[in-house]
Structures are given as C-alpha cells and as structure tokens.
Amino acid sequence: MAVALSTCASCVAAPAQQPVATPAAGAPVFAGFPAYAATVVVPRIDVHAQPSDTSGVVVRLNKRNENGAPQTFLLKRSRRGVDGRAWYNVQLPIRPNGSTGWIRADDVDVSGIRYALVVHLVSFRLDLLDNNRRIETFPIGVGAQNTPTPAGRYYVKELIQPPDPNTIYGRYVLGLSGFSNVLLHWPGGGVIGIHGTNDPSSIGRRVSHGCIRMSNENITRLARLLPLGTPVSVEAS
Numbered sequence: 001m002a003v004a005l006s007t008c009a010s011c012v013a014a015p016a017q018q019p020v021a022t023p024a025a026g027a028p029v030f031a032g033f034p035a036y037a038a039t040v041v042v043p044r045i046d047v048h049a050q051p052s053d054t055s056g057v058v059v060r061l062n063k064r065n066e067n068g069a070p071q072t073f074l075l076k077r078s079r080r081g082v083d084g085r086a087w088y089n090v091q092l093p094i095r096p097n098g099s100t101g102w103i104r105a106d107d108v109d110v111s112g113i114r115y116a117l118v119v120h121l122v123s124f125r126l127d128l129l130d131n132n133r134r135i136e137t138f139p140i141g142v143g144a145q146n147t148p149t150p151a152g153r154y155y156v157k158e159l160i161q162p163p164d165p166n167t168i169y170g171r172y173v174l175g176l177s178g179f180s181n182v183l184l185h186w187p188g189g190g191v192i193g194i195h196g197t198n199d200p201s202s203i204g205r206r207v208s209h210g211c212i213r214m215s216n217e218n219i220t221r222l223a224r225l226l227p228l229g230t231p232v233s234v235e236a237s
Helices: 216-223
Strands: 035-040 044-048 057-062 072-080 086-091 100-104 108-113 115-120 125-130 133-139 152-161 173-179 191-195 206-208 231-235
Parallel strands (some): 115 231
Antiparallel strands (some): 072 086, 086 100, 152 231
C-alpha cells in the first residue's frame, strides 16, 4: 500500500550513520563511500534553487519530518557558492519525485552510506548492496496494475514501527522519499515505502497501492541494518 499509517505509529531510531568530517567552507570532495546522507541540524532549513542565499526557496523544512524522523536528504554533489561557503545539492522528500535543491553545508551533518537497495519490479525481487556489491536478494510484492510502484531513484527517509505488527504493514516500514504517481490525494500524500506484511501470499504479486512488500523477517533485517539516507533504486525492468 501507499503509506497511510495511523498517527499511533511511531518513528524509531534507524541504525547509526557513519559521520564524515568536512570543512566548513569551500567545496568538499567526498570519497570512501558509495553515497552520503545530509541530516539537518538547525531548527528549520531553507532549500534553495541555486547555491546562494539570494536564490528562490524551493521548500522550507523542519529539523524533523511529519512523522518525527530526523530530516534527511541524499547528497548529490557539493559546490562553492558565490559567498565562498560550501553548499550541497541534495535530493528531497517532496513531489515531484526526484526533486533536488541546494542547502548550506553548515545546516547539516554529512554521513557516509555503505548500503543501497535495488528493486526489480518485473522479477519481484529486491537486492541489498554493500559497497556496490550485491550480498542478498529478497522476494517482494509490488504495486497493482492501477496503482503501480513508480520507478525512480529514492532514499530511505524514515523508519516506522506500526503499533500492531499483524497488519498489512507488518513489523516495520521504511518510508521512502518518493510518491505514488496516481494516488495524489492519498492520506499522507501517497508516500511509498518498503514494509512487512501479515499476508505472505501477497509476495511475488502485483497487489499493493504502490508500496513494496516483504516478509516480516526480511523487513526486520533491513530495519536493523539500513541508516536513513540509504539509496533505493526502483527499476522497471
């Protein structure tokens, strides 16, 4: 399903990220990890269209998201602004899918991410990568024909533990930065996620409202392993 959990559900702490020391000025060059996450450390953050305080604001976000998780972005690249300070281009958890913007480096902590997920919609499988090497593959269920799982590149923005594990959401939900392309007015905005399920027969089928389903055992493994900011590639092939 597209994620529309009760307000009784709560975000829980995701596995720790690996901090990366970066200079406060200039344009840091990151090396050593396949990906990097930027976690907001100020009460509110302005995301700009360009690496400049004078450029338009794309979106203004709080230090924690609507479900209480640390506001986290996937870092794309860095650049020195006209003010001489470091700016980061980041992927955002907003519509349209794949939206990006620029944030001041001083407003976030940067962490290295060694893991990634690749979802293969046609073959109903999810690959877990460690430093770009596939280490495990899990069977999944995906979106139904009328509510397909949207292909694209996303990241894990939150880890939610439903109050009752015996529901369609199972034990955990990895909320993603992407949204359904058809459920525009769904509760919660039509956010897509990867979650467990109380119906194992739905795995290997096109049955959901856009989310990706796994066994409770497998989603628990991922929930204990993946930090916020983990890249997720959803492939149509």
